[in-house]
Amino acid sequence: MEITLGQVFALLGAALAVFLPGIGSARGVGMVGEAAAGVVAEDPSKFSQTLILQALPGTQGIYGLLTGFVVMQRIGLLGGNLLPLTTHQGLMVFAACLPISIVGLLSAISQARAAAAGVGIVAKRPEEVAKGITYAAMVETYAVLALLASILMLFGIRLA
């Protein structure tokens, strides 16, 4: 079977959707982890609270993987018979991957900043951890919206 340029673009989109938010989440989770380790060194009982904060910037990587998976499913990569995509179709899939790829990358890092600051709340006033979580969750909204846009686009594109 001949490989078309469209297929390459579609796969490139899937790759972007997985690795860009993945990088963002990895950096973000790492940043919060560093801040959290400092607090836990003082008071190990705060581990579970800081762990929740650390998990928050991790979702973008999952959203990215999810989008990549939807692409793979839509273009038939998983079933074994790759659809013969035209260049335009491939570019459309690629475009659909952009929202979560870029927003995922950047929002994970911004969210990590908010979450790391939330770790400061845990250090001084552990009973107020929910407020720190809410601040970080405010950032997450935009990753969710980007994911939604990407997914709706992917389901909307006609490929067959």
Add this chain to the structure above:
Amino acid sequence: MAIVKMKKMYLLGLKKDLNRFLDALQRLEAVEIADIEEEEGGSSKIAAEFSDLEAKLSRLKFAIEFLKPYTKEQNPLLYGRPKVSLEKLRELSSREGEIFEVVDAVYGLEQRLSRLKTEEGRIGNQIELIKPWEALDIPVEDLGTTGRVDLKAIYVPKKNFKGLMDRAKETELPLEVIPVGEGREDNLALIVYHSSVRAEVQEICKEFSVNTEEFSGFTGTPAEIIRSLKERLEAIEVERKNIKEEIGKLADKILDLKAVYDYWLLEKEKKENLQKMADTEKIFAMKAFVPENSMEAIKKAVNSVTDVVYIDFVDPTEDDDIPVLLSNSRLVQPFEIVTELYSLPSPREIDPNTVMAFFYFVFFGMMVSDAAYGLVLSLLTGLALWKLKLQGSGKKLVELLFLGGISTFVWGMVFGSWFGDLITIKPLWINPLDDPMAVLYLSFAMGLVHIYAGIILKAYKDVRSGNVAGALMDEGLWLVFLTGLIMLAFPATMGIAKYVALAGAVGLVLTQGRSQKSIIKKFTSGLLSLYNVTSYLSDVLSYSRLLALGLATGVIATVINTMARMLGVNIVGYIAMVIILVVGHVFNIAVNALGAYVHDSRLQYIEFFGKFYDGGGRAFDPLRMKTEYLDLEDS
């Protein structure tokens, strides 16, 4: 929705009865004693007693924490805390001398242990130091000078040693260097020379940076020294074992220590409140907040102490700092933590928990949206509630997840998702992967209902505080305007929608600037208020997360299933498949339950509470039987 109505209580009585009053009120756990503003500060006698109490508590705490590793305690999470009656507590605290003897013994043992540890460290260092000299078979006290001959143990930096040896050989001085061994950075040697050439030898020593080892404080050959040091180490080990045995014996007393600790903790709480009261020589006065429905019980408790008492309940005034106590049905209670983590309602507003709980329940399930996940979540949390002795907010959180699991189960059936696509059961309504737009509209619709509820609650709040006009003009007109805009979206209602929306808009333009003075400002700020429609729009769009998170759960579950299925080709593959399925789905449940909790809370805090809720209340904190280690039995 209920914030318990509070009354202000004034209690006047004889000081000699005060302690018994406090005992009775503490048992009731329904009285929060407030500060009576007094000119002078608290009496110094109470302050002294107070610091005495704190010292006792901290000593007891130290002993308890020290003994803890030596006791085999049942995990309080599984078995609950040990139970003890108040009489037993009193009886124990009367044997205080005995208890503090135990504490003193613990302190003594702890000191001995730490002394042993210091000595052990010191001996370790000494052995390290002497070890390289082991080959030296001269008792160290024989080193030095005999009058004619000097005999010294020296250590030389390794890089200088060869030079020193060579020099010793070349020189004509009566001098000999005998190598003994090697340390980490130095060569060790014995140097022998005639006392008459001491000055020259010292010159040579300086040249090669030679140092002398004095072995001060030791006798015998180095090997003997090491042997005796090691014997001492063994003795230390034995002694430590003995001490630990003694500690083990004391560890049986830990329950008594805990009981006494808790007893003094109760006393401390009473003392703390003592400082808030006013008194004369014979009489005390107490001001307190009490829930209205506990008034009778309090009266009864107070009168059971003595008749010589004056008690009065009045309504709190505007500037009283009233504490907040919530009273909700059993089903709503778990959701209280969502509000508590935001802020308690202020004592003069409404408790949002009932309405919030309903939406929280519905949204949680929609965000996780997998029937099997819901079952697993409810089963696990149900098991935890049944088997573990949970308390306080931890218990509420687990209950919240239990209810969330039920909601998840229902939504999962609606969407036909059972472990993603692992088990295929026809959805009751629709699979969101097939028609995401339909579910998106549903999300927006539910968001609208949520937002409307918020606006209506705000109107209710305005009416309650007597601002009926405000309720009609602010919330009422917005509802009309928004409803008109929504109707525009449906062909059937599009015709009248224009007029409804227009009526709302005109009304808003005319009323929203009413606080302004000039007519132009009234008009412009009225017009500008229409701009708020964008904030409502973004609020509604925010509910798209209901769909997005639901999709995320489903697709990740599908990813896990696909990965697992790829492996199911032979026996090993089947095992790997099962492992991937179990680990993957557990991970997915955990991540999505956390996500649902966070995003659901956010929808309540920002989109819902933002419409009407002030918060800022202070939790009711009555004088209570608050213990740290034991549970008190009713007696």
